[in-house]
Amino acid sequence: xxxxxxxxxxxxxxTEELFRLADxxxxxxxxxxxxxxxxxxxxxxxxxxxRTRLSHETAMLNLGGKIIGFPSGNVSSATKGETVADxxxxxxCFADIAVIRHPKEGAALVAAHYSSIPVINAGDGGxxxxxxxxxxxxxxRRLKGRLTNMTIGLCGDLKFGRTVHSLVESMSxxxxxxxxxxxxxxxxxxxxxxxxxxxxxxxxxxxxRLEDAIPKLDILYMTRVQRERFFNEEDYVRLKxxxxxxxxxxxxxxxxxxxxxxxxxxxxIAPEIDDDPRAAYFLQVHYGVLVREAVILTLxxxxxxxxxx
Amino acid sequence: xxxxxxxxxxFVLDHIPAGRxxxxxxxxxxxxxxxxxxxxxxxxxxxxxxxxxxKVECPIDTLDLDVLAFxxxxxxxxxxxxxxxxxxxxxxxxxxxxxxxxxxxPRCITSTERExxxxxxxxxxxxEIYRCKYCDVKYEENDGEVF
Numbered sequence: 001x002x003x004x005x006x007x008x009x010x011x012x013x014x015t016e017e018l019f020r021l022a023d024x025x026x027x028x029x030x031x032x033x034x035x036x037x038x039x040x041x042x043x044x045x046x047x048x049x050x051r052t053r054l055s056h057e058t059a060m061l062n063l064g065g066k067i068i069g070f071p072s073g074n075v076s077s078a079t080k081g082e083t084v085a086d087x088x089x090x091x092x093c094f095a096d097i098a099v100i101r102h103p104k105e106g107a108a109l110v111a112a113h114y115s116s117i118p119v120i121n122a123g124d125g126g127x128x129x130x131x132x133x134x135x136x137x138x139x140x141r142r143l144k145g146r147l148t149n150m151t152i153g154l155c156g157d158l159k160f161g162r163t164v165h166s167l168v169e170s171m172s173x174x175x176x177x178x179x180x181x182x183x184x185x186x187x188x189x190x191x192x193x194x195x196x197x198x199x200x201x202x203x204x205x206x207x208x209r210l211e212d213a214i215p216k217l218d219i220l221y222m223t224r225v226q227r228e229r230f231f232n233e234e235d236y237v238r239l240k241x242x243x244x245x246x247x248x249x250x251x252x253x254x255x256x257x258x259x260x261x262x263x264x265x266x267x268x269i270a271p272e273i274d275d276d277p278r279a280a281y282f283l284q285v286h287y288g289v290l291v292r293e294a295v296i297l298t299l300x301x302x303x304x305x306x307x308x309x
Numbered sequence: 310x311x312x313x314x315x316x317x318x319x320f321v322l323d324h325i326p327a328g329r330x331x332x333x334x335x336x337x338x339x340x341x342x343x344x345x346x347x348x349x350x351x352x353x354x355x356x357x358x359x360x361x362x363x364k365v366e367c368p369i370d371t372l373d374l375d376v377l378a379f380x381x382x383x384x385x386x387x388x389x390x391x392x393x394x395x396x397x398x399x400x401x402x403x404x405x406x407x408x409x410x411x412x413x414x415p416r417c418i419t420s421t422e423r424e425x426x427x428x429x430x431x432x433x434x435x436x437e438i439y440r441c442k443y444c445d446v447k448y449e450e451n452d453g454e455v456f
Contacts, residue, residue, distance in 0.1 A: 083424070084418065084422060085422070085425075103416075104416060104417060104418040104420070104421060105416050105443060105445075105446075106418040106441070106442070106443020106444045107418045109418075109442070110418055110422070110443070125444070126416060127416075127444055127445065191447070192432070192440065192445060192447065195433065195436070195438075
């Protein structure tokens, strides 16, 4: 049984094969549109996330499958005290694949442990969000034509921002990728990520001013400071507007420095940037559906990744 | 030098840093075992200056070597049979330990689903770093844990 709990569940070569499968789905959608006929996907969203849920559901519908599930924890048996382990054992009897988002870190691992169907982690608290990472990587790969030889700047909430941890871990597996971490001191990258980079001999810088980093970047990954990750409202209010990317700051960026953001954005990217050809955050959404289709087909064993080697 | 009699079957934990014997006694659960235990404090040691020693008269299987290795993998474990040392066991940091440490991360699934085992894995052998299997948060000695 294969699950997707962290982006590292796919090796570097499998990840490339998965992206080639996503490329093929984009060019020949009709080849794949009935592959999940008669199959059901359960979307178990204990924490609301319209974008991620609808992206997974669209992916399954594009493949001919059907959807069951719940959109937030307060309409599920979790409110009655049912454990994740019990829920997934029940859902395993209904569906062929499950997508789970849960506010607690490690919830998807627990689900995978007790499940008899493949589990996709669609975000477990501030921990992992592998399909987001894969779609981020696919966006970079398609825009730059490579995943090697680049400097990636990550800006904003690097402490609680799960997408940045996953992205750094995954991109650090590629040759000659350097990182610049741009955050206020309170929201710096956690040590488990920086330890990993040191062990792999990968260089990184930590700065607080976005302006200092921008000219050096090939990719700028902006993040939102998320209210739900703070226990203290005061800290959230103090840090939420620390960074705003506007035309003035972007003026010193390279002509092919693409701007990514996991969305939803609040005000960390000024709307005036949206029409800049380097703004790639809505393109990420497009690749997200395709990558999730590739993940569903792979985990359900309906496509052999080796055929895209 | 204080003399403590030989044991017939059991184990001798040697090279315990001076003052740590009671700590290990407690965390190996020796207080709950119905067997003879000799706790030797501040014994003279050529290598360490002073050291503690624990002599326990019970089958070696009763000892949780993973817990001991996690506490201090430099402790020497001498296995005794028929009054003689038959084996010197070298301890290695366990790859995974279950229900020894508790995850204190309030965002971890173990904070709400109480029946789950608390599992930590050896994330970095060089730096002796353990992380929670669920949330990857690092175990810190000063985070209020008993160890």
